[in-house]
Amino acid sequence: MLALEFLAGTAENLYPARMQMALSLGWHIVFACFGIAFPAIVVFTEWRGHRRDDAVLTALAHKWAKAMGVLFAAGAVSGTLLSFEMGILWPGLMGRFGEVFGFPFVLEGFAFFVEAIFVGVYLFGWNRLSPRAHMLSALPMVAAGIVGAFCVVSANAWMNNPTGFRLDEQGNVVDARPWAAMFGPSTWAQFVHMWLAAFMVTGFLIASVYAVGMLRGRRDHYHRAGLLIPLTVAAIITPVQIGVGDWIANVVADNQPAKLAAMEAQYETTAGAGLSIGGVYRDNELHYAVEIPYALSLLIHHDPDGVVLGLEEFPAGERPPVNVVHLAYNTMVGIGTALLGLAAWFGLVWWRRRRLPHTAWFLRAVAVSGVAAVVAMEAGWITTEVGRQPWIVYGILRTADAVSPAPGLGWGLVAVVGVYTVLTTFTVVVLRRLARDRATLAPQEGQR
Amino acid sequence: MTLAEVVLGAAFTGLVAYALFGGADFGGGVWDLLAGGTERGRAVRDRIERSIGPVWEANHVWLIFVFVVLWTGFSRAFAAAVTTLYIPLTLAALGMIARGAAFAYRKSVGTPGMQRFFGAAFALSSLLTPFFLGAVVGGVASGRVPPGIAEGDVVRSWVNPTSLLGGTLAVLVCAYLAAVFLCGDARRDGEHDLAEAFRLRALLTAAVTGAVGLAGIAVLRADAPVLFDGLTGRGLPVVLLSVAAGLAALGLLLVRRYTVARIASALAVTAILAGWAVGQYPYVLLPELTVDEAATGRTTLVALLTALSAGMLVLLPALVYLYVLFQRPADHRDRPGACH
């Protein structure tokens, strides 16, 4: 029955369209992380192998380069779907504001073009270029990853804090300034946070693969290097990420107070607000939560008596769904803190003894850290995106007014769920095979 | 030329590039589909795989490029077109996912059953995706997309004679381009049997494409009169150029001049698309929304043009480098860890 209902028309399109968008983005972003961070890690490993004449490191780099090829292919096809969906699902957004915030996607297009070209060059050129030229060919990928991520994230930051245009009395966009729109108040914090998240996700995930191998008794140089390099990258970045988390939370407090109130599940505007962890929000109140007194005011205003706005300040129709946002936010921060603990453990032992902690518990922790980092990143995005509701463009355009009224749109969700279920299964199968068997080729390597 | 026309021209150039590079890429999949059983088709399939392996991702970014330029520079017309035509577009997008993933993964899976499954997915989606894209072009070209959001008929906008023609031509053109490109690739690598086989395919598809094109004139006359008038009036020189280039390509194939045949074929395909553009000028959405009316504000267009020019300076050398490198055989320098 539900299916028939949502095939009926405009209002019914909203829910499936949101879910379709969320699924497609949530899928794509995992692969995008690899597109941003993996080239740097791979070429670093290749360079070390070359410098030290260490065949094991070179073999590791080649294996990773192949995995990068597969992940890149998955990222590229899922990204293509996204660029269709932006228009198909949200014509009210693209048709009205495309001229304001569509622009970074054009720059992003070039960045991805460059990245796609050099992924081809890098993989295909493994045996065709001199080591030097080969390593240099990775640098455009690294640069394109940065530029591409900046551009897409700036588009999202614009949705959170729209700038760079004026509206006339009828609500038409006048005086669109696309460059200005790219540099709104959220852009830098969101970009840096996302960029670091990409390195954490990539670093912890790769390290976790080798941690599993070591737990199964394979403790050779190959596995140790495969664990050490990405784990070091991720461990260095984690504390920085938490600092940036504080920055981005302040940006949200200044610009999107309703989102912050939902993140903290705070109904009343309070001076000296406490930080609530967990709990269920019902009837304008948070139940069963653990509260740390004054902590929220301290974090947001760096003053224990600072005033934090609550949801009561906003009309009921402009409040985001509190439980999802609060839970997602807690999840991200909780995992971030746990990963900080892991990084500190690793860092301390390495600093004192120049070796990995001996206990199997350390390897077990690394083994789950990859999935944990992915969950933290997805939770962060859910915080951002659901916390913006009911707005697609904060304060200006409601999501409900942006969705396409085309009949039958809901079937898209069904199709996308089906395709992604199959695709996820095969991606895992292929990556596992790639991990076991050295002769397996990546898609961009031209020959058998 | 107005600023808006220049920007639309850039998007159109991207579309031509997509038709040529992406088209040849899809066409490779079509020939893969028609290559026959696992054993018999192996040589052809290997050839195709080697030819598109390193470039298939880059080939498809052109479409993204067209999209983003349109949604930034012609936001409302873009929103109108993609919402009315969302069904074939969604199907094309899913086809691209299936195709890309299947192509990327089939080399990496072990069992023959899985390989055959991926192979079939790759080949089938190579056929369907260009068909849907051609149907989308047919819907726009026959004036079935009104300028409002989802105002057109979401079914009849792409299930109609012009769309059927567009889809069929798209598939044929892809197959033709792929065959011509593969002739050259096969000969370069000394696979003369394969080169001959693709030459035959190219000649055959050229004949079929020409016949469908001729029949298409009658279809357009009945179903898309505005476009028909444009094509037979202002667009006539371009149409004739396309015919001439197509005939030249045929001749060059007959005498096995594959490199020049590639150029002539590319010219013929470009001219077909240009014919469509000239035919419907000055309208973006027939029968009333013109290029200048559809364009967004001046600041945005200037920013777009700046970005496009700067971007091309980065992009073109990189693309040339990729295609040149890719024509070079492997020298198997012995690197530790190399797997060959």
Ligand code: HDD
């Ligand atoms: C590995 C991933 C990861 C980790 C460990 C953290 N974050 Fe995060 N966070 C993200 C990954 C992420 C993200 C997925 O990348 C988001 C989504 C949107 C964005 O720009 O970054 C995000 C968003 C996001 C937002 C919402 C921004 C907005 O709506 O504009 C806030 C307030 C924080 N984060 C705060 C934190 C704090 C205080 C952390 C400290 C522990 C933290 N994050 C750890």
Ligand code: HEM
């Ligand atoms: C930076 C690029 C991104 C852009 C431009 C973007 C854009 C959008 C758009 C247009 C919508 C639909 C309208 C709305 O619900 O407000 C949306 C919703 C959503 N997006 Fe994003 N998004 C981005 C990144 C992500 C990522 C990486 C995720 C990861 C999970 C994500 C998760 C979601 C969710 C969960 C929703 C549904 C929210 C709801 O309706 O409750 N987004 N996004």
Ligand code: HEM
């Ligand atoms: C936070 C959000 C996002 C980030 C950080 C991101 C990053 C990336 C990166 C680094 C790639 C390169 C391919 C890869 O490595 O797999 C990629 C691919 C792609 N992305 Fe995203 N992306 C995001 C969201 C989006 C959105 C919202 C869209 C579309 C509207 C999009 C469209 C694309 C497209 C079309 C590609 C394929 C380009 C190619 O063929 O290489 N992405 N993305």
